[in-house]
Amino acid sequence: MSKIKQITILLLFSIIVLFPLFSYAVDGAPESADSELPVEIDADSINFDQETNIYVAEGNVVARQAGITLMADKMVIDMTKGSLTATGNLSGLDEGGNELSGDSLELDLDLKGAILVNGTLFFQKNNVYIRSSEIRKVGPQSYEAGYTTYTSCDCDDESGERPAWSISTRSSTVTIGEYFTGWHSVFRVKSLPLFYFPYVKVPVKMERQSGFLLPTPGYSDVRGATLGNYFYWNIASTTDATFTYDHDTERGRGVGLEFRHYSTRRSYSELNLYYYREDDIDRVRGFRDEIDNLSRPLSADADRWELKFTHDQTLPLSFVLRADVNIVSDDEYLIDFEEDKDRRAVASLESTVSLTRKWDLYSFVLEFRRFDNLLSKKDEDVLQKIPELTFTALPRKIYNSPFYVALTSSAVNYIRTTGVDGQRVDIAPKLSMPLRPGKYFEITPSFAPRYTRYRTVEDAGTFYSDRLFFEFRTDAVSTIIKNFGESETDHGVIRHTIRPRISYVYIPNVDQEGNPSFDYIDDIDATNKLEYSINSTLSRRHEEGGAHRRYEYIYFNLAHEYDFEEAQRSLVDASDEREPFGDIEGELRLNPVKYVSFVIDGDYNLYEGLFDRYDATLNFSDNRGDNFYIAYRNDRDLGSLYMEAGATLRVHSKLDLKLKQRYSFDEERSLESRVDVKFKQQCWGAILTYQKTPEEETLLLNFTLESIGELIGLSESI
Known part of the structure; x- marks a missing residue:
């Protein structure tokens, strides 16, 4: 026997071929190409027996090949038999983060087989651990084992810590990149057995696999005890389906x-x-x-x-x-x-x-x-549009002239069983001329003729009619910008923007007697009004996540109109009054700091001194994920006045509490009360939901298992 002086040697054999667990993780690297690369072995000492053709490496032994590392206290490599035996503090790692560990490992290069004793396979993508007293390689991508546990829970093996959940089987097979299958399986929480499955099949790759989803139990006074059952079918990489069966006892x-x-x-x-x-x-x-x-x-x-x-x-x-x-x-x-x-x-x-x-x-x-x-x-009396054809042309300049032309047109076939139906063709070209008389204003007068042709079908027969009217409009708008502060990059500069706008619209009175009224296009009345609005923003440009963004502190908008047609309208009787001023429409959005916002918008009736409608929402949040909002909504036309409030509380890094309440002041009762308790552990989670509405009171419980999601494939359950 001779002792090799250097502590690094290169041998021509493959650990990739024997453990495709690793080659699977390295983006599907070709096994044949990488297996021809030499294995580099480092150790404190390496001895070679020329008579037996055996290498013995001892002390901090590390074998490397194509991004795969195998470590042990001792490795014995028989070049004649084509075998490798590794013992003591055995571990393996690949570039994808997948790991192997155990007491000992025997590799047979000729038969391409392997035996891992008291071993663990860890799949990083799914955070899956598969443990068994003996794991045998029986195919290019397949392994078999006796008593096996499957889990996605991280735990300390040395201290004897049990996973939060696991599936234990009497016998199992693992196909890399596909499934873990087990027979006579028990689902456990810690050491407590909860369910027995004659057969279980779960994925050991990233893509979702076909199988039963975890059932969703619950209770409702309308439904009684409820159980939602689901089966997920991964038909192809681009196609899937979920089948549902709901059983309600009441x-x-x-x-x-x-x-x-x-x-x-x-x-x-x-x-x-x-x-x-x-x-x-x-x-x-x-x-x-x-x-x-x-x-x-x-x-x-x-x-x-x-x-x-x-x-x-x-x-x-x-x-x-x-x-x-x-x-x-x-x-x-x-x-x-x-x-x-x-x-x-x-x-x-x-x-x-x-x-x-x-x-x-x-x-x-x-x-x-x-x-x-x-x-x-x-x-029977509901109009259906079967079909409707529309053609639209955006404003386009007419050669070198100052004029622009646009077009909106449609042709509709209206059908219904009872009542008037028929067809309508509507053509509305528009000629405009944008002008900039000064530095700050843009004025755009426009002229838009509109022709509509009807074919009406009713019990008395078929009738034809039409209408032609013109819309005259002038829009004037300005944008005024003032910057506060100086910066070469514009970062931190406060920008105040004001946009006043005024429009005059005139549509002469046209006799539309005898024409049908299918939708809003048929209900265009004579118009003579002045519209005016102003909006203002206060913003700052800043950099967020490498991108340049403009943060808006304040947005304010007011809009109003005066109706000359209403001001000149003949009074019906002594109690009748003209109301030419429309509602004042307003909107205010405040974002004073990153985690606080306030939005209010509404329509104020000048003649009654009341809001016809308004919505107000106040929202608070923080960087932990906590959130609180309160919204108040009032609509006099609908007779609706209600408040909604909700909160998300990050009670703990593993516990979220969500609350929601809707209350109707006009009905003097709660519309909805809801509580969600979400508990999240490293490898499992649960959501408990309580909801109460005027019609129903419901309690639901939903579980999720990490690496499986909500997926457990079962052929039968008892």
Whole structure:
């Protein structure tokens, strides 16, 4: 036996071939190419027996190959048998952060096999730990083991700390980049066994895999005990689906489908279907007595369903196909199933399918639009636009003249079962001439003729009519800027900007008797008014995250109008009064410091000395993630006066508390009370939600497991 003097040697064998765990992490590096690279071994001492052709490296042994490092107290390399044995403080690491550790490791270069004793495999991307008394390599990317534990929880093995959660199996297989599968599996919290699964399958790679999602238990006085069950299907890299089954002990059962497909960044489709079978629809309505069914007709029966479909696709020749379809089984559906408060209260649903083509100055849109009036049991009298064709041209200069020309035009086919329908063609060109008489003002007079042609179909027959009128308009606007402070880069300089604007609009009276009234285009009255507004901003330019941004401290806007037509209107009787001054419309946004904001906007009625409408919101936040807001809203036309307040409190780095309260002053009752408690640990989390509305009181509990997300693939559960 001879002793090698240097402490570094190069050997031609592969540790990559034997442990593709590492090559998987190094961005899919070609195994055949890297395995031909020599292995560099460093040690305190290296001995070579020429008779047996065996290397023995001892003391701080480190083997390196293509970014992969294997360390041990001792390594024995048999060049004849093609084997390597590493013992003592065994560990391995690759460039992707994946790790290997254990008591000993035996590699067979000829059979490309390996045995890791009392070992742990750690996958950095998913933070997954797989531990077993013996892990055997049985294929190019496959491993087998006896009793095994799977977890994503970091814990101290030396102290005997147990993971917060784990899955233990009697036997298992691991396929690198795909799945961990186990038989006779037990889900544990610490050392406490909670669930038994005959078979379990979970991913060991970044992409989501098909499988059952964690169920969502809950309780509601309307639904009783609830359990939401979900199955996720990863159909392809660009396509997936989620299947839902909801079981409510006191109400019924529901099934759903969410289908998603992304062909490119700009082309995608999403389909949402949900069907629910009610046990007793009258019992459900009984919980809505206090809200008077939101004025919805009683059109629901035992079979409830909803269809939502969105699609966005770029076609050849720069055409874009879009769809936004919303259909429900009955007018009461959104009251019972919609979680978003704004969508829950909508009076109608709209579905559109459109084909669009845009140029620099022109746009073309072909659109099919369907309306569902949720306040009417039957929609025979609801007008549908099937189809509507619009062509728009932005202002374009006419050769070298000072004039600009623009165009807005449309052609619509209106249909409905009951009532007047027909077709309408509307053409509205616009000629304008921007002028700059001074340094600070821009004045733009414009002339816009508008011609509309109708074909009306009613019981008495088919009729044709038209109208022609002209709009004269002059806009004057100015922008005044004053900087406070000096800086070569403009950083820190306070900028005050004022933009006054005044417009005069005149549309002569045109006889429109006999023309149909399909929408707002048909209801353009004689106009003779003066509009004026002023807005002001105070801002500062600064650098944030390497980008230059302008921080706005104050935004203030006031707008008003005077109606000459109203001022000259003939009075109806002695009690009638002219009101030529419109509401004063105002908006104020304050951001005095980074974490405080205040927004208020409203319409003030000069004749009644009251606000017809106003909204005010005050918001506080901090860099920890805490947030508090309070909003007050008043709309006299709708008879709505309510307040909303909410807060997010970072109680602890692992505990968030969210509170929300909505109260109606005109109804003198709470509209919604909600509490969310979110608990987050390193490898798991839970959200407990309590919500109370006038119709329902709900309690939900949702769990998440890190590395699995909410995903656990099970073939059967007991």
